[in-house]
Each structure stands twice: as C-alpha cells, then as structure tokens.
Amino acid sequence: MYLNCHTYYSLRFGTISETELLELAQEMQVTQLALTDINNTSGCLNFVRKAQEHNIKPILGIDFRNGVDPCFVALAKNNEGYREINSYLSQHLHEEKKIPAIAPAFKDAFVIYPFQKALLNEQHTLQEHEYIGISITDLRRLPFTKLAELKDKLVVQQAVTLRNKRDFNAHRLLRAIDNNLLLSKLPKTEEANPEEKMKPIKELFEVFSEYPYILENTERIMNFCTIFFDFSDNRKPQNLKTYLGNTAEDEALLEKLCKEGLPYRYPKTDTVILERLQKEMDLVKKMGFVSYFLINWDIVSHARKQGYFYVGRGSGANSIVAYLLRITDVDPIELDLYFERFINLYRVNPPDFDIDFSWKDREAMTQYIFERFPHVSLLGTYVTFQEKGAIRELGKVFGLPKEEIDMLCNRDYHISQLDDISKLVLKYAQFIQGKPNYLSIHAGGILITEKPIEYFSATHLPPKGYPTTQFDMVIAEDVGLFKFDILSQRGLAKIAEALEIIAYNQPKEIRTFDIHDIGKFKTDPHINSILKSAQCMGCFYIESPAMRMLLKKLEVDTYLGLVAASSIIRPGVAKSGMMREYILRHRDPERTKEKAHPVMLSIMPETYGVMVYQEDVIKVAHYFADLTLGEADVLRRGMSGKFRSREEFQKVKDKFVDNCRAKGYEDTLIFEIWDQVASFAGYAFAKGHSASYAVESYQTLFLKAYYPLEYMVAVLNNGGGFYSAEFYIHEARMLGANIHPPCIHNSFIVNHIYGKELYLGLMYLRELEEKVAERILKERVTNGDFLSLTDFIDRVSISVEQLSILIRIDAFRFTKVNKHELLWQAHLSLSKSTKLEHPKLFSPKQPHFQIPTLYTTDLETAFTQIELLGFPLCSPFHLLTEVPENENGKKDLEAYLGKNIDIYGYLVTVKNTKTHKGTRMNFATLVDQHGEVFDTVLFPPIAAKYFFRGRGIYRFYGKVVSEFGFLSIEVIKMQKQDYIQDPRYADKKP
Known part of the structure; x- marks a missing residue:
C-alpha cells in the first residue's frame, strides 16, 4: 500500500537507507513496497536485490519534483517502464529543465498525482494510466472536492520519509544544509510533513476502511507492477555482448589477434606459452568475456594510432591474452602470474583492466569511447558526509561562530564544557555521517552496455559533460555491469614529453633507443645501480622517502625485486607488520626456515611465505583454508571496505576459520593468518598491477639514467610529483x-x-x-x-x-x-x-x-x-644570519654511525604520523649544505617538544642509526635557523 517511499538517496531530504526501509516494511507486515526517491534512482537496484531477503515484492518508481515541490510519482509497470521513467528523468536532469505539472503519456508506467496537485489541475482529464494519490491527512478534505467522484482513480499515497522524531530532526537539518540557511530560517515549505511515516498495514487498512475502493485500486496497480534484475551468482554480464555483432566472429578475431601478437611478444614460443594461451582462450570463451577483451584492445589500439602513451594494469595484467593484445606490457610467464587471480570458472565478473593515459590524452580517449560504442556512460559514486564536514555544515545551520566549529572539528574540547547546541551538532553529525551528500563521478569507470544504461539507472550530467549513472561500482557489479577503468596519470606525460625534449635537445640520440624495450632496461647495470642506490627522485612510484628507504633496505637491483617492493610499500602489507618481516626474511634465509609456516612457504616461496600480493589472499584461502576459488575471490573482494560489510564476506570469513580448525590448525595460527588477510584491507596490489607499475618505473629510470636533464624538465613541466x-x-x-x-x-x-x-x-x-x-x-x-x-x-x-x-x-x-x-x-x-x-x-x-x-x-x-x-635559485644556506658551525652532510653519516651528529638541513618534506598508541611522530627529509638528501625521525617525546615551522633550514643534533643499511638520524634536539632580514626592506623602521 506504500507507493511513495524515500531513502537517503532523496539527497539532503531522506534519512534512511534502502535496507532500513525494507526492515521497517517487514516490521509493519508490508508485502509489497515501492521505492520512489526524489529525482533519483541510486537505491533502486540494491532495493530489488535486498527485497527478496525480506520477502517483500519490490516496485520501482521516481518521485518527480521541482526542488521539494511535488509534481507526480511514476511507478514502473515492468523493466521497460523503469527504462521509460529513467529516460524521462535523465532528459530533464541533463537539460536542467523543470518537471511539468502534467506527466507524459508513459506506455509502461503508472502516474500518481498528489491530491493537492490534482485539485489545481482539475481540468486535466486523467489518462488510463494516471491516478490521484490520497494520504491519510487528505482523507479529511476528499469528501468536499469533485475528486471524490473519481472513485476508480484514487489510490493510497501515504509518503514514507521518516521513522521517528530523530529522523524528522535530521531531515530538517539536511534541508537547512541544502538551502544554506540557519535552521531557524528554514521555511515550512522546504520540509516534509512530520506524518510521512509508515504505519502497520492493518492500521492503514482501518484508516481507509470507509473507502475500500481506494485500497482496491492501490492493490490492483501494485499487483500489476513487476520488476526483475538478476543478482544470482550465475548472472550474465550486461556489458556489450559482442564486438563485431556475433560471438563466432568475435572469437575468430580474438584468436587471430593473439596469433599475430605471439612473434612480437615471444620471438621464441614454447609449449608453456602455447598451453597457457590455450587455457586462457578456452576460459575467456566459456565465461563470455571475449567482447570485453576486444573492447579493451580497441581502446588501446586507437591510443597507439594517436601516439598516446598508456599503461594497462589491474588483475588483467595476469593474462597472456592481454599481453598479446598489447593491453598490458607485463609478461605473465616471466613473472609466473597466478592465472586464477585473473580468471576462474567461479568468478562472475571479468578481469579488471585499469588503463592509464597521460593526463593530456585521457579526455580525447574518453570522447573516443563515447563516440565509438552505442551505449556508454560514466560510472557514478556517492560523496558521503564525513565527520568534520558534517560538524562544519551543522555548525553553520545552528549559527555557531567559526571558532566554535573549528574547536568541534578538531575535537579540542571536553564534553562537559559544551553547551546544548554544540552537543546537538555532535549528535546529529554522528547520525548523518556516512549518508550520501551528493552524486559525483567514479575516478575512471566507464560502462559500455548492451542495453541503454536507462534500463538500470537514470543519468545525471556532471561538469565533464558525459551521462553518469546514479549508482556506484558495487551495485553495478551486483547486476552484471562491469566497468572499464580509463584513468589518467602524469607519469606517462612525463615520459612522452621527455622524448620530445630529447628530440630537440639531443636530436641524434632519439633514434638510438626504444622506450618500450623494457627487456633491455631490466638488464641494464647503470639503471639497476641507480635503483639500488635509491637515486630515484622524479621516477614514477619510487621517488617518495618511504619507497627510497624500502629500496635501500631491500637492496633492490632487479625488475622482480622492484615488483615486490611496489606491493610491499602498500598500507595493507605495512600495517600488518609483514613489510618488516619480508625485509628480515629477504636478508636472512635462515629466518624464513624458522618463522614461515610450511604451508604458507609452499604457497608463496617467492615472497618467503609472506602475503604481499592481492592474489596471495586467494592462494591462502584456497590452499591453506580449503575455500573454493569462488569463495576465495569473495574474500579478495571483501578486502575492499564497501564489500567488507556484505553478508557474503562474513559467511566466507566464518568458513575460513571453521575449515582451518577442521584441518587441525591452532587458533593462534588461524587468527594470525586471518589478521594478515584482513590487514590487506583493499590496499594490496595484484602482482600484475605491481609489475605494470614497475614497467613504468623502469622507463623513467632509463630516462633518469641516460637523459637526466631532459627528464627533469619533463617532470617539472607536468606538475612535478611527490x-x-x-x-x-x-x-x-x-x-x-x-x-x-x-x-x-x-x-x-x-x-x-x-x-x-x-x-x-x-x-x-x-x-x-x-x-x-x-x-x-x-x-x-x-x-x-x-x-x-x-x-x-x-x-x-x-x-x-x-x-x-x-x-x-x-x-x-x-x-x-x-x-x-x-x-x-x-x-x-x-x-x-x-x-x-x-x-x-x-x-x-x-x-x-x-x-x-x-x-x-x-x-x-x-x-x-x-x-x-616561491623559492631562491641560490643555496638557501647563503641566506642564514649565522654561518653554519660545521659542514656535516649525508657524506658523513657513515662515519658517525652509532654516534651523535650536529647537522644542518633545508626542509624538503615532513610526514606526520601516529604510533599504534596514537602519539604523534615525524619523518623528515632534508637537503644538506652540499645538496645531498638525508632523512631524520622524531620519535614521540621529541616530536612533542620540537615542531617543524614551515620551509627553511633546521639544525639537528641526533644519533645516526642504520636499519638494514638505510642511514637516518634519530633527532635529540632541533632548532630552526634564522634568515637574514630582507635587504630590500632593511632601511625601513618597524
């Protein structure tokens, strides 16, 4: 009986999720329910997915409004009707047109006009599919209007927006935020009726008992509506099904392209290569992913024709088919990439390809994709209220001064000192935290679909100017829509521009090398010596102080070593403590024998039994905990925060523990391994992904080694880096x-x-x-x-x-x-x-x-x-009021190992971090008087006593320490040095 229900996807209006709405309906004995968010379909697909779990028949619709002024509610009779109303909403959102008072002649959707609007449009003759909605409060007025005569056109329209008083308070605050008004200035016309609540179905029947025909009409149209989307494990992909128009031609083209790619990638083929290729081809065909590969091939082929640089990465880099199609530059045979991470029979979603383009070329590539394929849209995402943002917005709504808002944001208070208003701000900030604030665009996701996207969602038109879905990647995957990630990065532009600069600055040189000859770069001793000494400033992904430190500790001087380092540096590995353990085992083979569990070591011998790559989660789940490959993939995807709350993930977690106990493992071991799995938290890289990064790192290392000046100019011209x-x-x-x-x-x-x-x-x-x-x-x-x-x-x-x-x-x-x-x-x-x-x-x-x-x-x-x-071109040490008392620099650290050193440094960068106890500490990188870079660490007691006060020269007194060969200074004392007075103003009196 509820035809007009809102969730928090009625942005800055509704307050509950689609799941909470279904739980409420179940509690009220409702068996059929319509979701009709205001000019929004973000919650629709998940509403259908979750409705079956609550034994509720879902109905989808849209509450069409101008602002909060209702025009009409449209309910989809079927999937075609859902597409119809989505197309209508999309058109109005794209063109920023007002919704008219009278709905169009929908073929497969019912239209319900609110009672008040129907009174104003009495001259309008209702069509067969059009009705008038009557709420509980409207019943008092109905007998006194001509509308009472239209018995076969009246239906129940008891809107549902709120559950209780707290929801209503939050709703009013959201409306004030939306209107940028003080709460006290918010007009009643901007608010929902406080009675927009769901009542038990029996109570609703009793209220309308004098008007049984209204209940009958309502039930009739609800029974007529049906919607279906396949969320089962064996659902079919909804992406463009064929590239050439038929499956046989697609398969023949894929085989032809792989055959043509073999001599380019493998001048000498062997049975290992051919067997791997055949294995992959059979699975790609069986899983129906042929067109997915061909579309990616089309995209990168166009890029090469245009002379655009690109890098293909993601789990798809584990594939020899992708390597032969030149989607990626990673050889899965050389790296022994785990095939099942790329694809397996239990994996319903296709492999993930992230294709990076130069920031200069990405827009042209996006435009090409939209012009090349029939049904294309960008993937949406929701920007949610975060703690500080929510406090700031609510503080403004309550009229708090900026100083008080800042105090609340920074948690610089004791709860007993706060007044009632501040407590309300904190209370409701917590309530709206995590709820959607507005729609945005996924970082690089593009959907290329068989049907128009309006079969699944209305689209809005952000500033980029491309239609964008109103749902995010999680729901897209649930329904079988798999994104193509078209991303941008400045690293590729630096490589491309470096080649242009070399061409004019050293014209004879540009013809002597091929920037894509990665095989040659991998074995170049000059490049590998730069890598080993961590002289990587400006080089893609390996220039940060943390990465430079890791390279030094691991003494990385090979491509495979760099692949591992690219993943070890990720927060998941570092947070679990396994980064340190990896370094220890790398440097001491005896430790591996002593510490590594035999099963873990047999699964991951290359990484000393330490989980480093994303596919290690699958390996451990499959071989250590006896999960199926399908369950292991759920676990891997569960490492992403959005999936972690899913019940599927919780079930697999329980099975992981149960299976391990059944195999006789001790609980301490089980939970130690589980903690390592859980700590990845979506941050670990797939090995192929790390390898793709390492390829680009090697290209930049080559340029830094042989054309350093041209490369540094390219780095500067493309916005620098770290x-x-x-x-x-x-x-x-x-x-x-x-x-x-x-x-x-x-x-x-x-x-x-x-x-x-x-x-x-x-x-x-x-x-x-x-x-x-x-x-x-x-x-x-x-x-x-x-x-x-x-x-x-x-x-x-x-x-x-x-x-x-x-x-x-x-x-x-x-x-x-x-x-x-x-x-x-x-x-x-x-x-x-x-x-x-x-x-x-x-x-x-x-x-x-x-x-x-x-x-x-x-x-x-x-x-x-x-x-x-913003900076001087002379040495900043020339600007000091007092000449440094010594000339100590990086060159002297080794001589002072284990001793205290007095040293001056010009601040390059500071990383503020916290210990596991929450106390602040600092890592700082500086340049010494001779231009060399050195590193310092301020442990919590020192960090609490001394502070970095912006750019400038600091004098340090501290102990030189070595950790795995990486030298740094543990600071004991620190003082910022004064610059001389600006001579241009020296004569002016203060």
Missing part, C-alpha cells in the same frame, strides 16, 4: 644543469632546456597573467627577439604592474641594464593606469630620461626570487 618544483629544480642542478630565472628571449610558458642551460618557464611567476605571457611569446615568435626594454614596450601591450614582475625577476638581463634602472624607465614610460590591450599601429617616440646609476645585490635578487617564484 616533491615541490623547487626540489626538482635542485635535482636538475645536482645533475649538471645551469638554472636560469625566466627570460624574455629564452623562456616559454613551461621550462625549456638548451644543452645544459635550463630556463625556468613564465608559469613560475605566480602573479604574471597567463594572457600576458601568451602575448609576449606570440610577439617574439612572430617578429623576433626584443632589442631593448623600449622595443618591448612598443611591441607588447602590458601594464606597468605586469612589466615590473618581469623586470624584477631579471627577465630583461640581455639588455645589460640594472633592473632598478629598468624599473624607473618602465614607470616613466607607462603610467600606472596604462593597460594596453591592442597592438599599436605606430611605435610612439619614447622620451629619454637621465636615470642615476643603481646597483643590485645577490641577496636582494634571492629575496625577490622567493617573492616571485
């Missing part, structure tokens, strides 16, 4: 570059290198307008170099403020005129109000002024660079 631009510029200097500030003649928007002369780009001048920079470059390219400042002023339309920036950074140094004199000349030639936007037809005659001789010091230049660029 560190700020200043430190990549420092790295380029250490590698032999001569660094020049921006120059009118030699600089472009981005950085440019001529031989070893690196000219910083105009982009670093933070206050220089982009259009001014473009105007300068256009004039220089069109009419040649500038002859003088006067010539520049005559040819470029520029304001005196913008010209001053260029002069102060010394961009006119080619004139050999002191910049103070140039500033005088600029101000005398251009008045403050001058802002010319158009080129002059004739060069005006510039007046001649006699300007006194002026001078600039190096210190003044350094402080000007800090102001305009």
Whole structure:
C-alpha cells in the first residue's frame, strides 16, 4: 500500500537507507513496497536485490519534483517502464529543465498525482494510466472536492520519509544544509510533513476502511507492477555482448589477434606459452568475456594510432591474452602470474583492466569511447558526509561562530564544557555521517552496455559533460555491469614529453633507443645501480622517502625485486607488520626456515611465505583454508571496505576459520593468518598491477639514467610529483644543469632546456597573467627577439604592474641594464593606469630620461626570487644570519654511525604520523649544505617538544642509526635557523 517511499538517496531530504526501509516494511507486515526517491534512482537496484531477503515484492518508481515541490510519482509497470521513467528523468536532469505539472503519456508506467496537485489541475482529464494519490491527512478534505467522484482513480499515497522524531530532526537539518540557511530560517515549505511515516498495514487498512475502493485500486496497480534484475551468482554480464555483432566472429578475431601478437611478444614460443594461451582462450570463451577483451584492445589500439602513451594494469595484467593484445606490457610467464587471480570458472565478473593515459590524452580517449560504442556512460559514486564536514555544515545551520566549529572539528574540547547546541551538532553529525551528500563521478569507470544504461539507472550530467549513472561500482557489479577503468596519470606525460625534449635537445640520440624495450632496461647495470642506490627522485612510484628507504633496505637491483617492493610499500602489507618481516626474511634465509609456516612457504616461496600480493589472499584461502576459488575471490573482494560489510564476506570469513580448525590448525595460527588477510584491507596490489607499475618505473629510470636533464624538465613541466618544483629544480642542478630565472628571449610558458642551460618557464611567476605571457611569446615568435626594454614596450601591450614582475625577476638581463634602472624607465614610460590591450599601429617616440646609476645585490635578487617564484635559485644556506658551525652532510653519516651528529638541513618534506598508541611522530627529509638528501625521525617525546615551522633550514643534533643499511638520524634536539632580514626592506623602521 506504500507507493511513495524515500531513502537517503532523496539527497539532503531522506534519512534512511534502502535496507532500513525494507526492515521497517517487514516490521509493519508490508508485502509489497515501492521505492520512489526524489529525482533519483541510486537505491533502486540494491532495493530489488535486498527485497527478496525480506520477502517483500519490490516496485520501482521516481518521485518527480521541482526542488521539494511535488509534481507526480511514476511507478514502473515492468523493466521497460523503469527504462521509460529513467529516460524521462535523465532528459530533464541533463537539460536542467523543470518537471511539468502534467506527466507524459508513459506506455509502461503508472502516474500518481498528489491530491493537492490534482485539485489545481482539475481540468486535466486523467489518462488510463494516471491516478490521484490520497494520504491519510487528505482523507479529511476528499469528501468536499469533485475528486471524490473519481472513485476508480484514487489510490493510497501515504509518503514514507521518516521513522521517528530523530529522523524528522535530521531531515530538517539536511534541508537547512541544502538551502544554506540557519535552521531557524528554514521555511515550512522546504520540509516534509512530520506524518510521512509508515504505519502497520492493518492500521492503514482501518484508516481507509470507509473507502475500500481506494485500497482496491492501490492493490490492483501494485499487483500489476513487476520488476526483475538478476543478482544470482550465475548472472550474465550486461556489458556489450559482442564486438563485431556475433560471438563466432568475435572469437575468430580474438584468436587471430593473439596469433599475430605471439612473434612480437615471444620471438621464441614454447609449449608453456602455447598451453597457457590455450587455457586462457578456452576460459575467456566459456565465461563470455571475449567482447570485453576486444573492447579493451580497441581502446588501446586507437591510443597507439594517436601516439598516446598508456599503461594497462589491474588483475588483467595476469593474462597472456592481454599481453598479446598489447593491453598490458607485463609478461605473465616471466613473472609466473597466478592465472586464477585473473580468471576462474567461479568468478562472475571479468578481469579488471585499469588503463592509464597521460593526463593530456585521457579526455580525447574518453570522447573516443563515447563516440565509438552505442551505449556508454560514466560510472557514478556517492560523496558521503564525513565527520568534520558534517560538524562544519551543522555548525553553520545552528549559527555557531567559526571558532566554535573549528574547536568541534578538531575535537579540542571536553564534553562537559559544551553547551546544548554544540552537543546537538555532535549528535546529529554522528547520525548523518556516512549518508550520501551528493552524486559525483567514479575516478575512471566507464560502462559500455548492451542495453541503454536507462534500463538500470537514470543519468545525471556532471561538469565533464558525459551521462553518469546514479549508482556506484558495487551495485553495478551486483547486476552484471562491469566497468572499464580509463584513468589518467602524469607519469606517462612525463615520459612522452621527455622524448620530445630529447628530440630537440639531443636530436641524434632519439633514434638510438626504444622506450618500450623494457627487456633491455631490466638488464641494464647503470639503471639497476641507480635503483639500488635509491637515486630515484622524479621516477614514477619510487621517488617518495618511504619507497627510497624500502629500496635501500631491500637492496633492490632487479625488475622482480622492484615488483615486490611496489606491493610491499602498500598500507595493507605495512600495517600488518609483514613489510618488516619480508625485509628480515629477504636478508636472512635462515629466518624464513624458522618463522614461515610450511604451508604458507609452499604457497608463496617467492615472497618467503609472506602475503604481499592481492592474489596471495586467494592462494591462502584456497590452499591453506580449503575455500573454493569462488569463495576465495569473495574474500579478495571483501578486502575492499564497501564489500567488507556484505553478508557474503562474513559467511566466507566464518568458513575460513571453521575449515582451518577442521584441518587441525591452532587458533593462534588461524587468527594470525586471518589478521594478515584482513590487514590487506583493499590496499594490496595484484602482482600484475605491481609489475605494470614497475614497467613504468623502469622507463623513467632509463630516462633518469641516460637523459637526466631532459627528464627533469619533463617532470617539472607536468606538475612535478611527490616533491615541490623547487626540489626538482635542485635535482636538475645536482645533475649538471645551469638554472636560469625566466627570460624574455629564452623562456616559454613551461621550462625549456638548451644543452645544459635550463630556463625556468613564465608559469613560475605566480602573479604574471597567463594572457600576458601568451602575448609576449606570440610577439617574439612572430617578429623576433626584443632589442631593448623600449622595443618591448612598443611591441607588447602590458601594464606597468605586469612589466615590473618581469623586470624584477631579471627577465630583461640581455639588455645589460640594472633592473632598478629598468624599473624607473618602465614607470616613466607607462603610467600606472596604462593597460594596453591592442597592438599599436605606430611605435610612439619614447622620451629619454637621465636615470642615476643603481646597483643590485645577490641577496636582494634571492629575496625577490622567493617573492616571485616561491623559492631562491641560490643555496638557501647563503641566506642564514649565522654561518653554519660545521659542514656535516649525508657524506658523513657513515662515519658517525652509532654516534651523535650536529647537522644542518633545508626542509624538503615532513610526514606526520601516529604510533599504534596514537602519539604523534615525524619523518623528515632534508637537503644538506652540499645538496645531498638525508632523512631524520622524531620519535614521540621529541616530536612533542620540537615542531617543524614551515620551509627553511633546521639544525639537528641526533644519533645516526642504520636499519638494514638505510642511514637516518634519530633527532635529540632541533632548532630552526634564522634568515637574514630582507635587504630590500632593511632601511625601513618597524
């Protein structure tokens, strides 16, 4: 009898989940229930999935409204009707059109007009599929209206939005948040009726007992509605079924492509390769994943034709078929990649391919996919209220001052000190935490479906301009929709641009190597020595202090070693304590024999019996705990937070423990292994995924080894990486570059290198307008170099403020005129109000002024660079008020091993972290006086006493320690050093 029910997917309106709605209905003895969220279908598929567990027949619909003003409710008679109302909603959301008062002539959907709206539209003749909804409160007025005569058109429309008073309070707060109003200013028209609650079905019948025909009409249309989606384990994929239009042709094409790929990937084939290929092909065909592979092949083939760099990774990298189709660059035979992680008969979802493109090319690839295939949409996701965000929003709604909101967000209070309002904020922040706030886009998921996406969901149109589903990846997979991940990363753009820079800076070199010749790179001693010494700044995925430390501890000097390190660094392995255990066993084979359980060691000999890769979860579950491969895959997927709460995961967890006990394992061992499995928590990489990352790391290591300057310029031009631009510029200097500030003649928007002369780009001048920079470059390219400042002023339309920036950074140094004199000349030639936007037809005659001789010091230049660029181009140690008392640096650490050292360092980066007890500690990376990088650690007692106060030079006193050969300083004392006073303002009185 309930045709109009809302969940929290009626965003910033509803307060309960679809599961809570079903539980409420079950409690009220309801057997049929319609979910009709406001202009939203996010909860529909999961509502259908969960309804069968509650013995409730699900009905799907949409509550069409303009804001909170109801227009009509549409109920799908069947799946076609659901598609129909989804298409209608999508059109209005895309075009941002108002919902009309009268519904369209739906063929397979019922329409219910609210009583109040029906009164206003009495002239409208109801069609066969249209009805008028009567709520409990409407019953009082019904006899006094003409609508009472329409007995066969009246149905029960008792809206359900709330369960209790707390829900209503939360609802009002959400409405205030949505309207950006104080709660006290929220109009009643923005609220739901407090009576929008579900009553026991018998009580509802009693209320409408005088109007049995209303109950009969309601039951009739509910009985007419039916909806079905297959959520069973053997459900069929809903992706595009065939690539060429028929299965036989698809299979023939896949076989042909693999055959063509064999000589490229394996010049010498053997039975191992051919047997693996046949095994995979048989399964891919059997599971119906042929078109999935061909679509991925189509995408990467187009990318190669366009000259776009890409990396294929994910579990699909375990596949030889993917390797032959050039979707990935990972050889599964070489790495002995676990086939069952890629695919098995019990796995209903296809292998996961994440295809990374350069951030410059991803948009073009997305557009290609939308144009190439018939039914394409982006995958949605929900942005939920998080603790601090919820407190902040509710604090504003209650009118709390910013200081109090900040205090609550930072938990800087004692509960006894809080007033009632603050306590309410905390109470309801906890209540709305985790509930959807608004719809967004999945990081890279694209759905390519057999049917139009509206069969499953309405779509909205985010700023990207592509239709986007109103559900997320978890529900998509439940119903058989499997995403294609099209992602972007800057690492690929750095490689591509480095090749372009090499082509102009060392034109003879570019033809001497193939950046895709990974096999050659893997065995290059120069590359591997850089890897072993962890000199990896700028290199993809391996440049962070933590990764540099791990490489050093493991003494990684091979591709396989890097594959392992890429996964060991992940939080899942580190959190479980297995990263340390892996290092210990790697360095001491005897420890492996002593500590590793024989079964674990037999399962994972390569990683010393330590779980490192995602597929290790499957191996352990299958071989250690005797779970089926299907159950093991549920466990692997359960490592993702969203799946962990699923009942399937809990059942498999219980079976894991029961099976192990049945095999005679001690509980201590069982739960130790389970804790390791659980600690992966969705963070562990598949081995193929790590291998894909390692391939890209090797490409960047090659460029860093042989073309370091060109590569560092590419890194800078693509937004850097883990560190700020200043430190990549420092790295380029250490590698032999001569660094020049921006120059009118030699600089472009981005950085440019001529031989070893690196000219910083105009982009670093933070206050220089982009259009001014473009105007300068256009004039220089069109009419040649500038002859003088006067010539520049005559040819470029520029304001005196913008010209001053260029002069102060010394961009006119080619004139050999002191910049103070140039500033005088600029101000005398251009008045403050001058802002010319158009080129002059004739060069005006510039007046001649006699300007006194002026001078600039190096210190003044350094402080000007800090102001305009954000960092000096000289050594920051030259700016100290007191010269360092020693010259200790990284080179001296070994000599001080086990002793205390006094050392100065320029701060590169600080990682603030907490111990397992929750106390703060710091890891800091710094540059010494000689330009070398060293690392420090501040344990909790020291971190509580000393604080890093922003960028600058710090003096440390601490003990040099070594952990597995990695040297660092355990700080005892620390003091920030003072810079001299800015000489430009030295004469000014404070």
